[in-house]
Amino acid sequence: MDRNEFIHAEKLSLQDRFRFSCDGCGKCCRDRGDITLSPYDLVRITGYLEITLEEFIDTYCEVFIGESSKIPIIRLRHTAVCVFLMRGKCLIQEAKPSVCVMYPLGRISLKGENKIKYFLQDTDCGKKDSEVSVADWLRNLGEEHEECAGLWHELIGSASEFMRSISQIQEESRLRLQGVIFGLMYDGYDGGKALAPQLRKRIDNMKELHQAFATAVETGLVSPGDAGERRNTDGQADDNIRVF
Ligand code: SF4
Numbered sequence: 502m503d504r505n506e507f508i509h510a511e512k513l514s515l516q517d518r519f520r521f522s523c524d525g526c527g528k529c530c531r532d533r534g535d536i537t538l539s540p541y542d543l544v545r546i547t548g549y550l551e552i553t554l555e556e557f558i559d560t561y562c563e564v565f566i567g568e569s570s571k572i573p574i575i576r577l578r579h580t581a582v583c584v585f586l587m588r589g590k591c592l593i594q595e596a597k598p599s600v601c602v603m604y605p606l607g608r609i610s611l612k613g614e615n616k617i618k619y620f621l622q623d624t625d626c627g628k629k630d631s632e633v634s635v636a637d638w639l640r641n642l643g644e645e646h647e648e649c650a651g652l653w654h655e656l657i658g659s660a661s662e663f664m665r666s667i668s669q670i671q672e673e674s675r676l677r678l679q680g681v682i683f684g685l686m687y688d689g690y691d692g693g694k695a696l697a698p699q700l701r702k703r704i705d706n707m708k709e710l711h712q713a714f715a716t717a718v719e720t721g722l723v724s725p726g727d728a729g730e731r732r733n734t735d736g737q738a739d740d741n742i743r744v745f
């Protein structure tokens with residue numbers, strides 16, 4: 502599904518219904534380079550596997566900088582067959598990534614509306630022989646997932662705005678700030694506590710960082726760089742619409 506198709510696809514809310522049943526073919530666990538992970542996913546998976554974030558990333562993930570968003574993105578390692586697929590079964594079934602739970606639904610958020618919506622991806626897998634509500638399809642994600650998805654979208658947007666605004670500063674400083682942004686986005690969450698308040702705190706911290714940088718530019722401590730860059734080429738970040 503290309504970008505225009507999902508932007509114009511019918512948007513679904515939790516109470517809406519769609520026709521689909523999974524026949525367990527496993528195609529969605531092969532050759533996937535798009536299983537990006539949010540803190541919600543990372544807390545669930547590392548808790549389930551009882552390993553640290555660092556161990557999980559080193560063993561199972563790739564981290565890269567989004568071409569347009571400029572922010573660090575964590576995704577499951579892109580392999581021919583998912584690293585968690587064993588004898589046709591997902592080894593982290595109870596805690597698998599949101600992207601996997603949702604499939605063939607995708608998730609989208611629209612700036613200004615402050616709402617998460619879903620859409621049915623154009624897939625030829627499964628059958629259309631039964632009807633299910635979006636809420637039922639996503640029930641394994643837990644009650645906090647939609648609120649956290651909205652907050653994660655806000656945090657991504659804020660981090661992306663900041664990173665694009667500093668894209669022209671000296672590489673050494675930019676890399677250091679990338680490390681700070683990575684920590685703010687992904688590290689140090691308490692899996693024993695509700696995640697939504699922790700995400701709100703990160704959003705506040707991100708704003709404070711942005712403000713501190715703006716002050717440093719105003720006082721001549723750092724050069725502003727080119728803050729005008731706005732491109733929407735990596736399909737992950739955009740000022741008004743984000744699929745995640
Ligand atoms: S995490 Fe599980 S459901 Fe997701 S692609 Fe891997 S094996 Fe499949």
Ligand code: SF4
Pocket residue numbers: 522523524525526527528529530604605626627628
């Ligand atoms: S969601 Fe689709 S691709 Fe994935 S196992 Fe079910 S039928 Fe196959």
